Amino acid sequence: xxxxxxxxxxxxxxxxxxxxxxxxxxxxxxxxxxxxxxxxxxxxxxxxxxxxxxxxxxxxxxxxxxxxxxxxxxxxxxxxxxxxxxxxxxxxxxxxxxxxxxxxxxxxxxxxxxxxxxxxxxxxxxxxxxxxxxxxxxxxxxxxxxxxxxxxxxxxxxxxxxxxxxxxxxxxxxxxxxxxxxxxxxxxxxxxxxxxxxxxxxxxxxxxxxxxxxxxxxxxxxxxxxxxxxxxxxxxxxxxxxxxxxxxxxxxxxxxxxxxxxxxxxxxxxxxxxxxxxxxxxxxxxxxxxxxxxxxxxxxxxxxxxxxxxxxx
Amino acid sequence: xxxxxxxxxxxxxxxxxxxxxxxxxxxxxxxxxxxxxxxxxxxxxxxxxxxxxxxxxxxxxxxxxxxxxxxxxxxxxxxxxxxxxxxxxxxxxxxxxxxxxxxxxxxxxxxxxxxxxxxxxxxxxxxxxxxxxxxxxxxxxxxxxxxxxxxxxxxxxxxxxxxxxxxxxxxxxxxxxxxxxxxxxxxxxxxxxxxxxxxxxxxxxxxxxxxxxxxxxxxxxxxxxxxxxxxxxxxxxxxxxxxxxxxxxxxxxxxxxxxxxxxxxxxxxxxxxxxxxxxxxxxxxxxxxxxxxxxxxxxxxxxxxxxxxxxxxxxxxxxxxxxxxxxxxxxxxxxxxxxxxxxxxxxxxxxxxxxxxxxxxxxxxxxxxxxxxxxxxxxxxxxxxxxxxxxxxxxxxxxxxxxxxxxxxxxxxxxxxxxxxxxxxxxxxxxxxxxxxxxxxxxxxxxxxxxxxxxxxxxxxxxxxxxxxxxxxxxxxxxxxxxxxxxxxxxxxx
Numbered sequence: 001x002x003x004x005x006x007x008x009x010x011x012x013x014x015x016x017x018x019x020x021x022x023x024x025x026x027x028x029x030x031x032x033x034x035x036x037x038x039x040x041x042x043x044x045x046x047x048x049x050x051x052x053x054x055x056x057x058x059x060x061x062x063x064x065x066x067x068x069x070x071x072x073x074x075x076x077x078x079x080x081x082x083x084x085x086x087x088x089x090x091x092x093x094x095x096x097x098x099x100x101x102x103x104x105x106x107x108x109x110x111x112x113x114x115x116x117x118x119x120x121x122x123x124x125x126x127x128x129x130x131x132x133x134x135x136x137x138x139x140x141x142x143x144x145x146x147x148x149x150x151x152x153x154x155x156x157x158x159x160x161x162x163x164x165x166x167x168x169x170x171x172x173x174x175x176x177x178x179x180x181x182x183x184x185x186x187x188x189x190x191x192x193x194x195x196x197x198x199x200x201x202x203x204x205x206x207x208x209x210x211x212x213x214x215x216x217x218x219x220x221x222x223x224x225x226x227x228x229x230x231x232x233x234x235x236x237x238x239x240x241x242x243x244x245x246x247x248x249x250x251x252x253x254x255x256x257x258x259x260x261x262x263x264x265x266x267x268x269x270x271x272x273x274x275x276x277x278x279x280x281x282x283x284x285x286x287x288x289x290x291x292x293x294x295x296x297x298x299x300x301x302x303x304x305x306x307x308x309x310x311x312x313x
Numbered sequence: 314x315x316x317x318x319x320x321x322x323x324x325x326x327x328x329x330x331x332x333x334x335x336x337x338x339x340x341x342x343x344x345x346x347x348x349x350x351x352x353x354x355x356x357x358x359x360x361x362x363x364x365x366x367x368x369x370x371x372x373x374x375x376x377x378x379x380x381x382x383x384x385x386x387x388x389x390x391x392x393x394x395x396x397x398x399x400x401x402x403x404x405x406x407x408x409x410x411x412x413x414x415x416x417x418x419x420x421x422x423x424x425x426x427x428x429x430x431x432x433x434x435x436x437x438x439x440x441x442x443x444x445x446x447x448x449x450x451x452x453x454x455x456x457x458x459x460x461x462x463x464x465x466x467x468x469x470x471x472x473x474x475x476x477x478x479x480x481x482x483x484x485x486x487x488x489x490x491x492x493x494x495x496x497x498x499x500x501x502x503x504x505x506x507x508x509x510x511x512x513x514x515x516x517x518x519x520x521x522x523x524x525x526x527x528x529x530x531x532x533x534x535x536x537x538x539x540x541x542x543x544x545x546x547x548x549x550x551x552x553x554x555x556x557x558x559x560x561x562x563x564x565x566x567x568x569x570x571x572x573x574x575x576x577x578x579x580x581x582x583x584x585x586x587x588x589x590x591x592x593x594x595x596x597x598x599x600x601x602x603x604x605x606x607x608x609x610x611x612x613x614x615x616x617x618x619x620x621x622x623x624x625x626x627x628x629x630x631x632x633x634x635x636x637x638x639x640x641x642x643x644x645x646x647x648x649x650x651x652x653x654x655x656x657x658x659x660x661x662x663x664x665x666x667x668x669x670x671x672x673x674x675x676x677x678x679x680x681x682x683x684x685x686x687x688x689x690x691x692x693x694x695x696x697x698x699x700x701x702x703x704x705x706x707x708x709x710x711x712x713x714x715x716x717x718x719x720x721x722x723x724x725x726x727x728x729x730x731x732x733x734x735x736x737x738x739x740x741x742x743x744x745x746x747x748x749x750x751x752x753x754x755x756x757x758x759x760x761x762x763x764x765x766x767x768x769x770x771x772x773x774x775x776x777x778x779x780x781x782x783x784x785x786x787x788x789x790x791x792x793x794x795x796x797x798x799x800x801x802x803x804x805x806x807x
Binding site: 179182189191195196201202204205206262 | 615634635636638639640645647652653654655656657658659663667668670671674677678679721
């Protein structure tokens, strides 16, 4: 391998290494960590963050950042709960109506950022407040429950008695995302726009259309995450996904996705999700304070960034 | 009056193996205006940046300030010594007021003393005889006035040497007169001025002495009165042709491949018409700001045209945007490789295939083997080095980066290829190869338009030359009748 050519999956290898080391450490430190139940729960804990990270990484690769993703997800949980729990619509109907709403919101973001050319962070800061406000108004600020018997498949069903179904959702979404970003023209164009929009324009790339697509994609990931949330807790709440927003940014950065755009792999961002999740899960298993999680994740992120920066010099 | 405030000796500068300055010497007396002239790429800007400490020269270069050797010039050091550079693209703060811009860094012990600041700023403006509202935001006044503010700032900081880089580019004629007056009063104060300009009449008006640079060499320094228009132009251009002439061997053809009629996109493009015939490379030259790039970018769909017609192979086309232009066969290799051409973070392959992704598909998915094959094809055919498809574009030298961009456009099967300053910042060997590529493409039936400020290049490669000035084509010559001096005169003097 030539020194000047970059090996594409370097970040993935590093993060999987970190994951394995943590896995071994926690297995030794806690009796309960290395059990089928906990390992399955570890993977199922990755699902919501993983889905949001797919959306976040997409917008970051395009050179922006979708700050409304958490609010959009939460709004979808509220709408699902209202349709199923209050209006007693069939689950299928609720699914499609909320999907349409999510896509509409994504289009709105895409319109603001792509067509009106508003800075993505500012535009999505606005829509974040808008989506959250709508959720609060509709739910009246309280948790909207749905009957325990309904809508179980996305968050509570375990295949063969032990395998959480939502893991399959994440795998499918991840495969689709990886194909889009690594193997399709639109994905490549999003990378190129993220690298340098001016150069992209000189290369005949339609910036508006591709940016628009990015935010619709992000919204779709938010929608899938909302299915898992709603099903898991049998309810919707207008702030349920908020804590995951910055974690999704964090996971993407772990994976080498640059906040300036054009750099980083979706698969590496998912490895970032794995690392963050195993830290939370492992520290829980050894009964460490949940506050400590924040310290460890933040510290590790800074170490990774410092290391990368130092190597670039 | 006879001591040198500033003197440099044996200044060399090499950028990634390409030497852009060769043993340059330059000296500046107290209270003189010393003009520096030369074509684009002659090394003027690099020399100025070295003086200002922005660029570090090669080892062995010597810079003396007031007779003392400065071991290492930094921007801070230059300001401390009293050297102020007024750049073409002004580096000031548009969101601050005029007074704040003039006094930035002064009168700010802990709190900003606005009263003192305004007094100081007013004093500088009074000295210059300029009337401006100190409370206005800098961004709200014309670029020409901003330049005056920059001079006021230099005066406030008691600069002993002021470098003016194309100071009149954005000035109206009354402002130019004002500038001349300011220069006179500065000289009376003993301030020295380095004056860089393309406009020779200006140079003769203001300069006491003139230094001519060409290809990074100092050609001559002498009293302005010792120069004539002709002798100055001769020195700027040089006698010898630097390139092997490569003209059309297939014979002239009457078949028009590409035609632009009355293209208007004010203020830079004011009614441009030209034709490119089969087997021909059409050269377009003129000064920076003559509207050449704007003409190309309007044809390419980057800018909206107000009116005008474009024909490819006799058929009229209407270009909506760049994507549409490429689809219809018009390709444009932009002027600034770094900000308009290259995806610096991405590898050679991604750069090469950026406009021809549709050719890299297997089914609906991108096929990395096809991409690799495309890249390797051009690595071979136009000799790109190093031959590593995975190399990061930012690690490529200027010439090889440019070849990658040529590969990008060649793969798009252009009918019309407009190249804008294709050899700027490219070493001599790669220049010749790029010229060969252009000739070959013309031979293969592509309408090639070469926009270049490098006259010897235009003369060597193109069959017909258009000279642009102020958004219009002012002159057309067949290359065999053309001489560099004649073209320069048309472009510079009118």
